[in-house]
Amino acid sequence: MNDEIIDEVRSIRDAHAAKFNYDLRAIYADLKKSETERVAAGHPFVSPPSEIPVPKTVLQRTRFARR
Template structure:
């Protein structure tokens, strides 16, 4: 498979971002939520969809 330089750059950015938090998912989540609160963008929260029971007869 051919390496895509854009995808590789995204992977490198993501790796560096995670390294800033010692790859701690809770710390990454906390940082992202703080950025979300500071953002002027509106965040839409959708209601969960109900699961339909599709059992075969």
């Protein structure tokens, strides 16, 4: 099944990676640079949680049971 939004995101991601010759270190450095610039411009940055969240409902427990 093809989704046009997924295809667009993948093509953008591939173009970005190609710009750095698929070098993961260079891609990471560019993403960190972009992140630093956005934070300096005043955009909010949300840090990941320090602890893994505990499911509160039965649905959440069954949904994430296999992870």
